[in-house]
Amino acid sequence: MSALLRVQDLRVRFRTMGPLKALATGTKAPFIDAVCGVSFQIRKGETLALVGESGSGKSTIARTIIGLQPALSGSIRFGAQELIGLTATERMPYLRRMAMMFQDPVGSLSPRLTVQSLLAEPFRIHGVSNRDGGAEAERLLRMVGLPADVGRRYPHQLSGGQARRVGVARALALNPELIIADEPTAGLDVSVQGEVLNLLARLQDELGIAILIITHNLNVVRHMADRMAIMYLGRVVETGSTQHIFDYPRHPYTQALLSANPVPDPDAVLNRIEIKGEVPSMLRRPSGCEFHTRCQYAQEICRGVFPEPSASGDDAEHSFKCHFPLKHESGPRWEKSTALTS
Numbered sequence: 001m002s003a004l005l006r007v008q009d010l011r012v013r014f015r016t017m018g019p020l021k022a023l024a025t026g027t028k029a030p031f032i033d034a035v036c037g038v039s040f041q042i043r044k045g046e047t048l049a050l051v052g053e054s055g056s057g058k059s060t061i062a063r064t065i066i067g068l069q070p071a072l073s074g075s076i077r078f079g080a081q082e083l084i085g086l087t088a089t090e091r092m093p094y095l096r097r098m099a100m101m102f103q104d105p106v107g108s109l110s111p112r113l114t115v116q117s118l119l120a121e122p123f124r125i126h127g128v129s130n131r132d133g134g135a136e137a138e139r140l141l142r143m144v145g146l147p148a149d150v151g152r153r154y155p156h157q158l159s160g161g162q163a164r165r166v167g168v169a170r171a172l173a174l175n176p177e178l179i180i181a182d183e184p185t186a187g188l189d190v191s192v193q194g195e196v197l198n199l200l201a202r203l204q205d206e207l208g209i210a211i212l213i214i215t216h217n218l219n220v221v222r223h224m225a226d227r228m229a230i231m232y233l234g235r236v237v238e239t240g241s242t243q244h245i246f247d248y249p250r251h252p253y254t255q256a257l258l259s260a261n262p263v264p265d266p267d268a269v270l271n272r273i274e275i276k277g278e279v280p281s282m283l284r285r286p287s288g289c290e291f292h293t294r295c296q297y298a299q300e301i302c303r304g305v306f307p308e309p310s311a312s313g314d315d316a317e318h319s320f321k322c323h324f325p326l327k328h329e330s331g332p333r334w335e336k337s338t339a340l341t342s
Contacts, residue, residue: 003041003077004210005065005098005178010038010074012060016283032282034060036234037074042178047204047211049221049242051257052231053279058214059103062180065212066100067091078178096126098178099171103186105163109155115141115166116151122173140169144199161192168199175207182214197223218261222246227317230254233282233290240318250312250325252295289323297324 012035022030035057042048050058063069065076067088076083078094086094099122102108109118119140120133138148144165155163164184171179184200185193197220204211213224221228221242229239230251238251249255259273277294280286286293292302301323310325312318 002043004044004079005212006041006075006077007061007065008039008075008077010035010061010064010076011072012057012064012069013072033072033285034234034282035064038231038234038236040229040236040239042210042212044177044210045204045208046226047213047224049225049228050212050214050231051216051218051221051228053216055279056231057234058231059182062100062182062212062214065180066095066098092126096174097176098180099174099176100180101164101167101171101182101184103183105160105167105187106155106158108167109163111155113154114151115153115155115158118155118166119151119170119173122170126174128174136173140173141166143172143203144169160188161195164188164192164196165199168196168203172203172207176209178210178212180212180214183216184213185215185217185220193220200224218258230257233280233285235290235321237291237322238318238320240312240315244312244315244318248312248315248318250310250318250320251291251322252297252326253291254320255326289321299324 011033013031013033015031017025017027017030019030021027038057038061040048050061052058060069064071065083067083071084074084078098081094083091083094113121116134116137119137123129123131123133123136134151137151141148141150146162146165146169150158150162150166158166179200181200184196188196200211201224203209211224213220215221225242227240228242228245229236230245230253231237232253238245238249238254245254246258249258253275256273256275259271275294276296280290280293288304289295289298289302289307292298295302305323307321307323309319309321312320
């Protein structure tokens with residue numbers, strides 16, 4: 001199946017100081033690279049999870065895809081159309097086909113508008129004048145399991161779960177093919193988290209929507225995602241099917257993340273892997289493999305040579321960037337990797 005969204009070698013850079021200050025202080029590179037050569041694709045109707053610690057570049061990727069943040073280089077193709085380089089006007093037809101749920105469910109809703117006005121807003125922005133705003137708002141509220149009278153409320157009158165459902169409803173307004181959900185369960189009670197995830201799963205089954213879910217909650221990933229991509233310091237270090245990565249992680253960072261995942265069983269035997277040291281600053285990236293400063297398996301080559309993408313022998317879609325990937329059979333815990341030739 002062809003990709004609905006294809007991100008290739010995406011790079012995003014932020015300036016850390018103005019040109020005059022950089023000149024006065026003698027700073028030659030007054031910027032940080034928040035996203036460094038990230039590539040992935042999403043097929044129609046599937047869910048891909050971007051996973052990683054806070055500050056790893058997940059939300060920056062989402063904002064770049066929908067045009068809120070410019071890319072330094074790379075490619076973002078939606079269907080057959082390249083989005084990087086388009087003007088805001090040229091992007092509008094493609095933005096109708098994708099929608100974003102922002103991390104803060106209440107903060108992403110204008111406090112001056114009622115829920116009904118918020119749900120009608122996408123139709124006004126995209127010039128859809130043949131729809132009745134009130135009727136569309138009621139339809140969307142029913143779709144996400146909220147009563148019609150919620151439409152008369154303002155965002156501050158909503159609970160966290162209700163605000164999140166309104167965000168889902170607004171994302172669905174123009175019948176998108178792709179929803180980007182940035183931490184869709186953040187700040188919600190566990191029971192409400194389950195309701196929101198089940199709602200997204202149901203709507204995906206009914207409407208065939210593809211979902212890019214951004215989270216550090218691995219229980220959400222296991223419940224929702226077909227495939228996952230692990231990010232560290234602005235790079236994807238491992239990607240593949242969710243089940244295969246959970247069962248057979250190859251990158252030491254992935255293994256440590258999975259070992260830290262909470263288990264709802266008080267009698268479970270936990271084998272936590274503690275990552276030593278602090279996350280390096282993006283202003284002073286380590287040479288070679290950027291995880292080598294915290295990796296218990298690091299060798300001399302890791303300190304000087306960045307690893308090429310390698311493939312897992314038993315899953316063609318499972319790839320990783322590690323000189324000494326973990327093994328899951330008898331023998332040494334790691335093996336020398338073989339770089340992909342393609």
